[in-house]
Amino acid sequence: MLDLEKLEGLVKIMEDSSLNTMSIKDGDFKITMSKLDNPPVLANGSMVSAVSALPSEKEEAASSAGSTEEDNEVHIVSPIVGTFYSAKGPTIPAFVKVGDTVKAGDTVCILEAMKMMNEITADFDCEIEAVLVSNEQKVEYGQPLFRVKKL
Incomplete structure (x- = not known):
């Protein structure tokens, strides 16, 4: 042995x-x-962009009822499993808060995975309607992080 x-x-x-x-x-x-x-493999300081048009509860209800009314609501989702951080540090203000207008390419949060900090950015101009996770919360791949409205 x-x-x-x-x-x-x-x-x-x-x-x-x-x-x-x-x-x-x-x-x-x-x-x-x-x-x-x-x-x-994640490059240090790489920008990860993850926006997915997930159906909202309103859209699901509307589609099951046969309505064709469209809603501009989408979610920014986690592209990786990791830990959610709303800011670069504990004493620094959050990247975004409810009501903020975000431009395409703006950082909305950081996800830590395997000791790498990954900046998550918006793919399009939008308004933050809700932050769906709390700071330092573990998140899963595909988990909605923010509910946003396209502008």
């Missing part, structure tokens, strides 16, 4: 090499290690 020191050495070799898979057999003991096929 491999001792902890040898096992740590094997993990280090695997991390430092271009190997994707490694198997070791020592008597009755066998271990196989694999790297992710496509590990997620």
Whole structure:
């Protein structure tokens, strides 16, 4: 059986090499290690834009009732799993608040994922109608962060 020191050495070799898979057999003991096929890569300071036209409750009710009335309501959703931050720091004002008008390309929040801070921007001019998550809340991929109205 491999001792902890040898096992740590094997993990280090695997991390430092271009190997994707490694198997070791020592008597009755066998271990196989694999790297992710496509590990997620985020550039430092990259801008991530995620706006999705999710149907609102009004739209869902209208569509189920057969109405053709359109609503300009959309949500800015999380493009990744991470932690939501409304500002760059605890003493700095939030990027946006309810009632603010946001221009395309403006930062609306930061999502931290794997120790990387990702600025989330608006794809179009809009007005913030509601902030749907609280500061430092964990968010899921596709989770609505803001309800907005297109301008």
